[in-house]
Amino acid sequence: MTTYLAFLRAINLGAKRVFPKEDIRRVVEAAGFEGVKTHINTGNVRFDSRMRSRERIEQTLEQAxxxxxxxxxxxxxxxxxxxxxxxxxxxxxxxxxxxxARHYVYLLKDEPAASQTADIEARADDRGRMVVRGRAAHALLQPGYQDGAVDPLGAAKLLGVATNRNVNVIGTLAEKWAGA
Structure with a gap:
């Protein structure tokens, strides 16, 4: 069995896309995954599976x-x-x-092509910069970047399917679920 972490995009942001963590756990278990755990109500899930294909796991979860x-x-x-x-x-x-001021990590469904990575990383100015590492893009935002702006560098639209977490959540989940 392999341990996986799944990150759900665009849930619990309003009244129409509600998906409580207890329901997420129930659905993941019903889809055949084991050792299911959730962390806070933003769509962070840990589970074990015999499946080896990331794409197949994503498809199974998305359908469920x-x-x-x-x-x-x-x-x-x-x-x-x-x-x-x-x-x-x-x-x-x-x-x-x-x-x-902020360090957000965008978790990407697919690794961007080299040209796409260059476009993303070119979105740098005095507010901050983006750094792409495989299927993660880091928004490194400087003080005064316009706190509260969702995408101050205009890079999120270049990432494809992605969801972000702050640096604290990444560290907590790595310790708690990934043995880091």
Missing amino acids: FAADRGFEVPTIVYSAAEFREVARETRELAEANPGL
């Missing part, structure tokens, strides 16, 4: 979520080993960039 909720729930899956690497890179970037 849509059947249960009646709306699509894009899902991004990482093995625990992959997520440990994301957490390591997150710590490395945080240490190399002291004084950031």
Whole structure:
């Protein structure tokens, strides 16, 4: 069995896309996954599976979520080993960039092509910059970046299917579920 972490996109943001963590756990278990755990109510799920294909796992979960909720729930899956690497890179970037106002990690369904990565990383100015590492894109935002702005660098639209978590959630989940 392999341990995976799944991140659900665009849930619990309003009255129409409600998906409580207890329901997420129930649906993941009903889809045949084991050792299911959730963390806070933003769509963070840990589970074990014999399936080896990330794409197949994502498809299985997305179908189960849509059947249960009646709306699509894009899902991004990482093995625990992959997520440990994301957490390591997150710590490395945080240490190399002291004084950031915010550090968000966008978890990507697919790794961007080299040209797409160049476009994303070109979105740098005095508010901050983006750094892409595989299937993770880091928004490194400087003080005064316009706190509260959802995408101050205009890079999120270039990422494809993605969801973000702050650096604290990445660290907590890596420790709690990925053995980092």
